[in-house]
Amino acid sequence: MVKRILAIVFILIIGFWMAKALDQIPFGQDRMLVGKYYLEHVTEDTGAINAVTAVVVNYRGFDTLGEVTVLFIASTGVAALLWRKKRKRTAKTEGSIVLTTGARLLLPFIMLFGAYIFIHGHLTPGGGFPGGATIATAFLFFYLAFTVYEIDHKIFEPLEGFAGLGYVTVGLIGLAIGGYFLFDWIWQTWGIGRENVGRLLSAGFIPIIYTLIGIKVGTELTGIVDNMIKEPEEGG
């Protein structure tokens, strides 16, 4: 009881000071400095019309590579923490007929929707991370519906590695052509898609990189789901 009262008092103090500090920051006013440059130059620099995507993949592409690495390390960490010699699914009850039929019917459409999200990352809100998460949702759906279902590790793990390697390769080609890592050579040097900005085939390497990120995030999150859903066998 004393602990709770202390916690509430502590929280009230912190809340008061946070409100006090944020009181100095006006809401909804234009304070852009760097953002203005990005917004004004985004179309000619990168060809993308979605400025958030351009910032994530093009202006701060190296940052995103680090982010993908963090996700990869976390996925590896989950696998390492949950590693046992014999791990099997121990679920006893099959999903209901609604769940199994729905999973069978919806799986291609959910994956198509995920692919749509990451391919159109430079045109619409979305991109590799939400698209990959959507694809992982499709596999989670399968895991919930069928007790014996298991992803094919022989396909998933090479795919994950290939996607990460592809990202670095795209960056290294940029280094060879333009002089720095993750240089957008398709847009800056070749100028492919200059006449159809705002359509699918534009924005240089952003769709390529977002497709790779989508594959990587999808396989990694599916791997995390797979690791978490399996339990060690009795005495295993």
Place this chain on the structure above:
Amino acid sequence: MNPYYFASIALILIGLYAVLTKRNVLKILVGLSIMETGVNLLLISVGYVSGRSAPILSEGITPDRAVDPIPQALVLTAIVIGVATTAMALSVVINLYERYKTLNVEEIRRLRG
């Protein structure tokens, strides 16, 4: 007094309360996630500009009619990192439960001696 940041401050404080008082490790993790949501909401709202739309420069949205894209890009990063760390923490919790058969932090502390 500026009322616009109230929701994010409230989310941060609710999460902090859960972290401080709850004994179940899973509930502490839920509290951390709520705190994270509050911080993300705060960052996004700092970048908002009244009367402007999302920074997608199509259909008549000119650069001076869009909000700041940088907080949104940074929050996109933060959400992904948050998911990764939550997954790591959850697997640690699974290991703890397999070892001690309880999720109560005080009992786990006592078991370790």
